[in-house]
Amino acid sequence: MPTTLGVFGRSRELSSRSHEQVVFCEDEKSGLKAIIAIHSTALGPALGGCRMYPYADEFEALEDVLRLSWGMTYKAAAAGVNLGGGKSVIIGDPASDKSEALFAAFARYVNTLGGRYVTAGDVGTNTDDLDIMGKYTQHVTGRSTAAGGSGDSARLTALGVFNAMRAGAESVWGTASLAGRTVGVEGVGKVGGELIALLLADGAEVCATDVTDAALHRISANHPSVHLLGSVVDAPVDIYAPCALGATLTPTSAEAIEARLICGAANNQLANPGVEQLLRRRDITWVPDFVANAGGLMQVDGELRGADRATVEGDVTRIFDRCRDIISAAHDAGIGIGAAASRFAELRLDGTI
Known part of the structure; x- marks a missing residue:
């Protein structure tokens, strides 16, 4: 059966x-x-x-x-918050x-x-x-x-992704600055739109795509310098940022991606775990989604704890340090970054750390 x-x-x-x-x-x-x-x-x-x-x-x-x-369990554990x-x-x-x-x-x-x-x-x-x-x-x-709540979490989710992307850029190019890098943002809803604003402020060039015309029109109106494309997954960009629905990283797309770095807000980006190995063989760095997009979770955790906005924003900014540590651990162990992030989360779930 x-x-x-x-x-x-x-x-x-x-x-x-x-x-x-x-x-x-x-x-x-x-x-x-x-x-x-x-x-x-x-x-x-x-x-x-x-x-x-x-x-x-x-x-x-x-x-x-x-x-x-399942992803939320690992996101909370990797983020260091006491939530399931x-x-x-x-x-x-x-x-x-x-x-x-x-x-x-x-x-x-x-x-x-x-x-x-x-x-x-x-x-x-x-x-x-x-x-x-x-x-x-x-x-x-x-x-x-x-x-009485903390409001929409899109901004802090985007802030976390931005800092995770900076950590990934540091590992690939030796500098955390995104100035001069071309970033392809897939999905320009609430989080994608906030991420684009952060990228442009840091000096990045941005191209974007979305299945919704209204979302693309909004981005064009707010950020005229953004180039709109039919697809960014295989576009000639330095960084691919999936910020729509998941599973865009498939065996087929892994062979077509030109970006050296993948970091975005979408959940469950890998169609299957083996895709990360395909990316590694092509020397493409993937920052695990459940680490990069934890900013929104950290915001609502702060809401539950009664933490002020400045404290929570500082916690989200430190996603940079968490990603840097996980990337370093992956390199030291000779394993994928996703495996290193899962290992860290498992140690928390087991009460080891």
């Missing part, structure tokens, strides 16, 4: 650490169909955003939430299916977990949605400042 068809088999494919709990949520009155996945609470309550997306079917949604929650890994997905079109009743129903399901899972924003949800959830559950972070 195949072991990859059910929830348990899928969970084991991701890691030797299986998921602790997967909850399927349905509310006929509001139309809610959602899945909450708790991968680990070894370091603390499982925190991870709520993604709203028009998945083709429940199996696609399940695959996404399992991978995303979780994620949730709502099956629906964020442009047409949102309602207070739907988010209220979702929040009530979050409440049934008794604080084991804390939700936040993600693709398809924003602070307005989180403010609605906050009326029905206390287990939510990233609400607007008016509602």
Whole structure:
């Protein structure tokens, strides 16, 4: 009997650490169909955003939430915060299916977990949605400042990616400055847009792509110097920054990429773990996404701890040091940077460090 068809088999494919709990949520009155996945609470309550997306079917949604929650465990562990890994997905079109009743129903399901899972924003949800959830559950972070939260996490997520990219650039070219480097940003939503502003301020040249015309028009209006391309994954750039959905690093794209450095905000960038070895053989440095994009997680962790904004921003800036240490450890051990980052996270999860 195949072991990859059910929830348990899928969970084991991701890691030797299986998921602790997967909850399927349905509310006929509001139309809610959602899945909450708790991968680990070894370091603390499982925190991870709520993604709203028009998945083709429940199996696609399940695959996404399992991978995303697994990634959150390693992101929290590698970031040094005392949180576990979780994620949730709502099956629906964020442009047409949102309602207070739907988010209220979702929040009530979050409440049934008794604080084991804390939700936040993600693709398809924003602070307005989180403010609605906050009326029905206390287990939510990233609400607007008016509602007592820390606001949208896009800026600090981008700041973390920017500093991770600087660490990667230092390992490749011997300097952390991005001045004169050409960066291809794939996905110019909230995080991608913030990252572009940071890159331009540091003197980088930027080209960008997105599947949404409105997003591209917004970037052109705000940053006229940005070159818009149909694709950046195989463009003649120094740095490829995937900031849209994951799995863009495939065996095929690994052979086509011209960039020397890959660092972006997208989750689960590798289509499979073997892709990193393909990149290494071509002398392409990949900064693991779960290390680079931890700024938003660190923001909501600060919100839970009651830390002030300046303290959290300082913590996010130090992603540069964390990435530098992980890259150095990878070189010393003769292993991939992703393997070195996972090793560091595993030591935290095991209580070794």
